[in-house]
Structures are given as structure tokens and as C-alpha cells.
Amino acid sequence: MAATLTERRLFILKIVVQEFVETATPVASEMLVRKYGLGFSSATVRNELATLEDLGYLTHLHTSAGRVPTDAGYRFFVENLMERTSLSxxxxxxxxxxxxxxxxxxxxxxxxxxxxxxxxxxxxxxxxxPRAEHLRFKNLELISIHETMVLAVLVFHGGIVKQQTFSPDTARSAEDLRRCAGQISDQLADLTVSQVEDLITHDAQQLAPLFGDFEHGVIDLVTHAMQTFEEQAREQxxxxxxxxxxxxxxxxxxxxxxxxxxxxxxxxxxxxxxxxxxxxxxxxxxxxxxxxxxxxxxxxxxxxxxxxxxxxxxxxxxxxxxxxxxxxxxxxxxxxxxxxxxxxxxxxxxxxxxxxxxxxxxxxxxxxxx
Amino acid sequence: MAATLTERRLFILKIVVQEFVETATPVASEMLVRKYGLGFSSATVRNELATLEDLGYLTHLHTSAGRVPTDAGYRFFVENLMERTSLSxxxxxxxxxxxxxxxxxxxxxxxxxxxxxxxxxxxxxxxxxPRAEHLRFKNLELISIHETMVLAVLVFHGGIVKQQTFSPDTARSAEDLRRCAGQISDQLADLTVSQVEDLITHDAQQLAPLFGDFEHGVIDLVTHAMQTFEEQAREQxxxxxxxxxxxxxxxxxxxxxxxxxxxxxxxxxxxxxxxxxxxxxxxxxxxxxxxxxxxxxxxxxxxxxxxxxxxxxxxxxxxxxxxxxxxxxxxxxxxxxxxxxxxxxxxxxxxxxxxxxxxxxxxxxxxxxx
DNA sequence: CCTTAGCACTCTCATACCGCGAGTGCTAAA
DNA sequence: TTTAGCACTCGCGGTATGAGAGTGCTAAGG
Incomplete structure (x- = not known):
């Protein structure tokens, strides 16, 4: 019961894990002595294997099958036995x-x-x-696809980009879109989702004098896009x-x-x-x-x-x-x-x-x- | 050999296909008469099945197994037998x-x-x-991510967007980038990949007076992006x-x-x-x-x-x-x-x-x- | 001539059984 | 403590067996 982990047992555990990982077949005492040229007999190994099994590091599917590492065995291997390597x-x-x-x-x-x-x-x-815990707005571009369709490209800190199309109620010139995008970009620069939400709920009047329906519509779109984007990014x-x-x-x-x-x-x-x-x-x-x-x-x-x-x-x-x-x-x-x-x-x-x-x-x- | 497709054979072929599609098990003569209440015996059905097999529409994995449609059987079913339905x-x-x-x-x-x-x-x-046979350039935006990193957003006709980052040799102001993007957008508007390639190989001098190294670098980037994008889109x-x-x-x-x-x-x-x-x-x-x-x-x-x-x-x-x-x-x-x-x-x-x-x-x- | 009842035949699938080989656990001796 | 020897266990592949399903054919009936 209170068996200790001698040096030899550690070594045997290590090679059992390695062997099983490599071959995917339960490892037998006899083959260990043969393959590794151990200085003792298979019977000795069997005794050691039995102790390692008592300690919970190995199992046995059936009486006459070789040993297989348990989760605890792998854990011990990862923690203490394996050597830390690098890719070539x-x-x-x-x-x-x-x-x-x-x-x-x-x-x-x-x-x-x-x-x-x-x-x-x-x-x-x-x-x-790669995602920020909270997306931070950086920039907005509005690009006209045709009269009734606009492509919004949202750029966030960290070079993350989201695109979304929408059709505004009223047609807008390219120049108009650019100006609008610029204004909104300035307003929202560096804000997180919740900050944008705060802005439109609490400080709406601060925006109101400058922005018309269209601008507000775009801001809503941006907010919605940020919310869903953040959410779906988290799960993806x-x-x-x-x-x-x-x-x-x-x-x-x-x-x-x-x-x-x-x-x-x-x-x-x-x-x-x-x-x-x-x-x-x-x-x-x-x-x-x-x-x-x-x-x-x-x-x-x-x-x-x-x-x-x-x-x-x-x-x-x-x-x-x-x-x-x-x-x-x-x-x-x-x-x-x-x-x-x-x-x-x-x-x-x-x-x-x-x-x-x-x-x-x-x-x-x-x-x-x- | 020269058996004809009587009305009854068509019907049997049809229900054999339907039955096999539904149950995934070879269909037997006996079960057809039972399940469909056919007005004739299983022996008759067996004869018909044998003819349909001669015609190449059905097979038999083994002597004592039910019938299974061949590819030709499915083809005939799709072409002539099945009724055209719609989703509900x-x-x-x-x-x-x-x-x-x-x-x-x-x-x-x-x-x-x-x-x-x-x-x-x-x-x-x-x-x-969804892709155009040939991408047509629409618009380019250059957005500064930080001093030495720029995000290029390429917009193509049809609302298709590709983003790419790069680090220019020299830092550029946001204003500078915008101007540059505008110029290049104007130059490349509505062009396909090959047209862009033509432009930079044959009419290089036409661009030269306006554009410096940076602009040319960006155009190269755009060309490369369009090429690889088109290519990988084709296979995707x-x-x-x-x-x-x-x-x-x-x-x-x-x-x-x-x-x-x-x-x-x-x-x-x-x-x-x-x-x-x-x-x-x-x-x-x-x-x-x-x-x-x-x-x-x-x-x-x-x-x-x-x-x-x-x-x-x-x-x-x-x-x-x-x-x-x-x-x-x-x-x-x-x-x-x-x-x-x-x-x-x-x-x-x-x-x-x-x-x-x-x-x-x-x-x-x-x-x-x- | 088409249909059909009857029946032999075929083939699959499931089960059980057997023998082999691998590997362990135990015991007794070194 | 180690180890040789040996009995015991168990999985695995192979074969035999029996039941069941379904066909193909033949001969009789409409």
C-alpha cells in the first residue's frame, strides 16, 4: 500500500508510458526487458509494474494483458518524467x-x-x-456599393475588421458617406461596446445637434455589429x-x-x-x-x-x-x-x-x- | 432481353427506389405486395424485378437478397419517376x-x-x-493601425471585401494615406486583375509622374492580393x-x-x-x-x-x-x-x-x- | 400467355465452441 | 530481493451450426 517511488520504478513508469504512446498496445514486462536491455528479469519488472498499479499509475484491462497508463500515470509523466523538448x-x-x-x-x-x-x-x-476582451472601436468606412446599398467596414484596435452591408432609407453621395464615416469615427474612437452603448443612451443629446437620422442609424448598426461580433467571437x-x-x-x-x-x-x-x-x-x-x-x-x-x-x-x-x-x-x-x-x-x-x-x-x- | 417498360414495371421500379431510399435495406418482393397492397403476388413481382434487373435498373448483391437500385435506376427515377416537390x-x-x-x-x-x-x-x-469570374476593383481604403503598420481594405464589385496589413517603409499620416488610397482607387476603379497587371507593366509611365515608391508599393500589394484572392477563391x-x-x-x-x-x-x-x-x-x-x-x-x-x-x-x-x-x-x-x-x-x-x-x-x- | 403456389436452394447473420498465444500472478528457491 | 518456473486467464481468429430471409424455378391454373 505505502509503496515508494524508487528510481527504478520511475524509470519503468516512464518507459511504459513512452512505449504505450508509441505503439498503442498494452506493454508487457517481457518486451520491456528485451527492448530496453534492462539488467533484471521480466518477473522483477512484473513486480514493479504491480506496485505502480497499486500506486494508481497503471492499469490492466484484463488479467492477461499488458499495462496501460492511467490518467494519473500520464499526469505524473507530464509533470515529472518527460524531458522538455523543442521542435527541431x-x-x-x-x-x-x-x-x-x-x-x-x-x-x-x-x-x-x-x-x-x-x-x-x-x-x-x-x-x-485573437480577440480583445472588449473590442475597441478604431475606425469606420462607408462605401457605396450602389444607390441603395452601403458597405460599412468597421476597424477595431488590433487590426480586426468586420464588414456589414445595409441599405439606408435615403441615397447618399460618396462624399456624404465619407464625411459621415469620419464624424462617427471621431465620436466613437477608442470606445468599447459598453462605452458606445452608454454614449447613445445617456449622452444622446450630445450627439443630437450634429447627427441626423442617418447618422443615428449608422451608430445603431455599429453598436449592433459590435455586440454580435464580440459575442460570436467569444464562442467561435x-x-x-x-x-x-x-x-x-x-x-x-x-x-x-x-x-x-x-x-x-x-x-x-x-x-x-x-x-x-x-x-x-x-x-x-x-x-x-x-x-x-x-x-x-x-x-x-x-x-x-x-x-x-x-x-x-x-x-x-x-x-x-x-x-x-x-x-x-x-x-x-x-x-x-x-x-x-x-x-x-x-x-x-x-x-x-x-x-x-x-x-x-x-x-x-x-x-x-x- | 428486349423487355419493355410497362406501366406496372415503372411503378414497381419507383416504389423499389423509394423503399430502398427510405429503409436502406434491400427490398424484397414479398414486402412490396404487403406494404403497397399490390393486386398481384410476390412471384409476379419477382418476375418483374428480374426484368428490371435485366434492363439494368436494379441489382442483387447476392442470390438471396432483395433488390437494390443501380446508378441507372436512380437516374431513371430522377429523370422520369419522381414527382417534383417543394419545401413546405x-x-x-x-x-x-x-x-x-x-x-x-x-x-x-x-x-x-x-x-x-x-x-x-x-x-x-x-x-x-459567390465570386465574379474576374474580380473587379472598386475601392481601396488605407487605415493606419500604428506607426509602422497599415491596414488595406480592398473592396470589389459585388460587395466583396479583402483585408490585408502591411508595413510601409516610411511612416505616413492618416491624411496622407487617405489621399493615396483615393488616388489609387481612381486609377484602378472597375479594373480586373489582368487589367491592373496590364496597367502596371505597359502603362507604367502613365502612373509614374503622379506616384512615388509608396504608391507603387501599394499597387503591387493590391495586384498581389487580387491574384491570390481570385485564385484561392476559385478553389475554396x-x-x-x-x-x-x-x-x-x-x-x-x-x-x-x-x-x-x-x-x-x-x-x-x-x-x-x-x-x-x-x-x-x-x-x-x-x-x-x-x-x-x-x-x-x-x-x-x-x-x-x-x-x-x-x-x-x-x-x-x-x-x-x-x-x-x-x-x-x-x-x-x-x-x-x-x-x-x-x-x-x-x-x-x-x-x-x-x-x-x-x-x-x-x-x-x-x-x-x- | 400471364399469374401464382410451392419448394428447393443460397446466402447472411448470429452464436457457440475450440485452440492458440500472450502475458500475468504466484510460489518457491537462490 | 531477485528470479525461474508454471498454472491460469483471457482475447482473438477460425470453424461449425442453425435459423431466417428471399430468390429462382417449375408446374399448374386462369
């Missing part, structure tokens, strides 16, 4: 190059980040668009790499019928998680509030449907101004060192890119070794 | 309402169209963004409804081991088709060049990986100006009448919405009954 220079270079090719196109960063995370970690990925989780994750053995059924069935069911569940962000919801705010790379393993999730999955998350961007979350999601049997270093690298990279874009305090351009 | 008024109203709620946000139309198609047809859907296929399609029985494995395996394999394939648009590519230009609803059934596809799927497609938007393609994709055993009426309705709706947006000739607002 070549990989880092390649990734940087890909981001360089879409420089200037923020929308594509998210997509690219998702794709790169997925491919590098061979699992699914999730990325939320971009996910990718479904195919990569499905190439994991967990989703490839063996020839036995009920395993195939389970694989299909797993697959369907995974799809639902990624599609609607089901089960991921609670993680985002939590990740936004933390520093560094977060790892949530299997049963540690608050949601039941996530019990078989682990998530590796990190915040990116500049706290307080423009931030998002990105990460990797996959079966608990995940190459944690690899996932963690991938997430760490991509989040630094995105942070640096956003830093360039955003006027505020920029972190120093991160180093490769990070 | 209630459904139409609900869909219109959803589109109303995202009025003004073109990006969301595509997403919504995909979701609605999928849910209504209970299959996967695909939507390409938005897909949705994977989950809906996967709820079709084809993807739900029965308890037998090899069927489960096949289901998983099918699933993986389907994923690849939807993810990268593999197999869908050739359909898009074809659909863009046609009027009305297109149906491509199983083996009629040019691509092998599509042999088990049918696609129902329609163009939407105003030909020659801004158009896209949308449709439904699912197993060949598809509720064709339903899919076709869904696609028809959504494409009319999108056409009408785009008509409002785009200044050119608008179709009359379509009627419910359409």
Missing part, C-alpha cells in the same frame, strides 16, 4: 516560412496555425481567433486536423467486430466535439486566464465526453489587448512532449506576429530555442 | 427567417446556406463563396453537414465485423472528400456553366472516390457578375426529391439576396412556390 530547427524554420507567406492576412494565420498544429502533433487542433472555436487525429490507432478498428463498433462511435463523438466545440467550452476562459502551456488529461476534464481525450492549450497574443487560445486535442495516449513543444512554439510565434501588428507592448521577438 | 411553406419561412437574421453579413450567408442545406437534406453540403469549397451525412445508415456499421470495417473506411473517405474538396473539383466549373439543378449519381462522377456518392448542385447568383455553387452530397441512396427541392430553394434564395446586394440586373424576388 528545421521544423521551426519551415513553420515560420509558412507564416511568412501569409503575412498580412490575419484570417489566414488562424487557419494556418490550425493546420500546422494538426500536422505537427498528428492530432486535431483548435484555435480561437476553429478546429482542424480531424483527419490527422483519425489516423491515430484509437480510431482505426482492429478486425474484431465490437472494437470496430467502438471505433465508429468514438469517431462520431470526436466529430461532435470538434464540430460544435462541445466539451471544449470551459477550457477557453480557463486557458485565457493562465500563462504557459496547459495540459488537461482525460478524466480531468469537467465534461464526460472528453474523458478519453487530452487537450494541450496555450494562450497567445498580448494579455489584456488581443489574445486567443490555441491547442491540440487527441486521445489521452498522446505524444505529450511533442504536443507541448508544438503548442508552445506556435503560440510564441503567433504572439510575436500579433505583437508586430498591434501597437501596444510587444514581447521581444522570441528565440528559436524557446 | 413552413420550412421556407423558417429558412428565410434565418437568412433575415444575418442580413448584411455576406460571410454568414455561406455558412448559413451550408448549415441549412445539410440539416434540411440530412446530408453533407457544399457551398462556394465550404462544406458542412458531415455529421448529418454520417447519421445516414451507410455510415452506421451493423454488427458484422467487415461491414464495420467498411463503414469506417467509408467514413474516412467521406471526410477526405469534404475536407479538401477531393473529387468535387471538376463539378464546380461544370455547375457554374449550367442552369438549374444538376444531379450527378454515383458512377457518373469522373472521380473514382465519388463512385458511392451523389451530388445535387445548383448555381446561385447573377451569371457573369457574382455567382457561386451550392449543393448537397450524400450516398447514392439519397432522398433525391428532397435534396433537389432544398437545393433549388436555397439557390433561389441566395440569388435573390445577392441580387439585392449587387447593383446589376436583379431577378424578380422569387416566389415561395418556386
Amino acid at each position: 530547427m528545421a521544423e521551426q524554420r519551415m513553420i515560420r516560412h509558412q507564416f511568412y507567406q501569409v503575412r498580412g492576412e490575419l484570417d489566414q494565420w488562424i487557419q494556418l496555425a490550425g493546420a500546422v498544429l494538426a500536422r505537427t502533433a498528428q492530432n486535431a487542433s483548435l484555435v480561437t481567433p 472555436i476553429h478546429s482542424d486536423g480531424l483527419l490527422e487525429m483519425l489516423s491515430q490507432p484509437e480510431f482505426i478498428p482492429s478486425l474484431t467486430r465490437d472494437d470496430a463498433e467502438r471505433a465508429v462511435e468514438r469517431l462520431r463523438r470526436a466529430l461532435e466535439i470538434l464540430k460544435n466545440g462541445r466539451g471544449l467550452g470551459p477550457l477557453i476562459p480557463q486557458a485565457l486566464a493562465s500563462e504557459g502551456v496547459q495540459v488537461i488529461i482525460g478524466g480531468e476534464h469537467s465534461e464526460d465526453e472528453m474523458r478519453e481525450y487530452s487537450v494541450v492549450l496555450a494562450r497567445y497574443g498580448v494579455g489584456g489587448t488581443v489574445t486567443g487560445v490555441l491547442g491540440v486535442i487527441g486521445p489521452t495516449r498522446m505524444a505529450y512532449p511533442r504536443s507541448i513543444s508544438t503548442v508552445r512554439y506556435i503560440s510564441s510565434l503567433m504572439t510575436s506576429l500579433l505583437g508586430d501588428l498591434y501597437a501596444g507592448e510587444t514581447r521581444p521577438p522570441f528565440e528559436d530555442g524557446l | 411553406m413552413a420550412e421556407q419561412r423558417m429558412i428565410r427567417h434565418q437568412f433575415y437574421q444575418v442580413r448584411g453579413e455576406l460571410d454568414q450567408w455561406i455558412q448559413l446556406a451550408g448549415a441549412v442545406l445539410a440539416r434540411t437534406a440530412q446530408n453533407a453540403s457544399l457551398v462556394t463563396p 469549397i465550404h462544406s458542412d453537414g458531415l455529421l448529418e451525412m454520417l447519421s445516414q445508415p451507410e455510415f452506421i456499421p451493423s454488427l458484422t465485423r467487415d461491414d464495420a470495417e467498411r463503414a469506417v473506411e467509408r467514413l474516412r473517405r467521406a471526410l477526405e472528400i469534404l475536407k479538401n474538396g477531393r473529387g468535387l473539383g471538376p463539378l464546380i466549373p461544370q455547375a457554374l456553366a449550367s442552369e438549374g439543378v444538376q444531379v450527378i449519381i454515383g458512377g457518373e462522377h469522373s472521380e473514382d472516390e465519388m463512385r458511392e456518392y451523389s451530388v445535387v448542385l445548383a448555381r446561385y447568383g447573377v451569371g457573369g457578375t457574382v455567382t457561386g455553387v451550392l449543393g448537397v452530397i450524400g450516398p447514392t441512396r439519397m432522398a433525391y426529391p428532397r435534396s433537389i427541392s432544398t437545393v433549388r430553394y436555397i439557390s433561389s434564395l441566395m440569388t435573390s439576396l445577392l441580387g439585392d446586394l449587387y447593383a446589376g440586373e436583379t431577378r424578380p424576388p422569387f416566389e415561395d412556390g418556386l
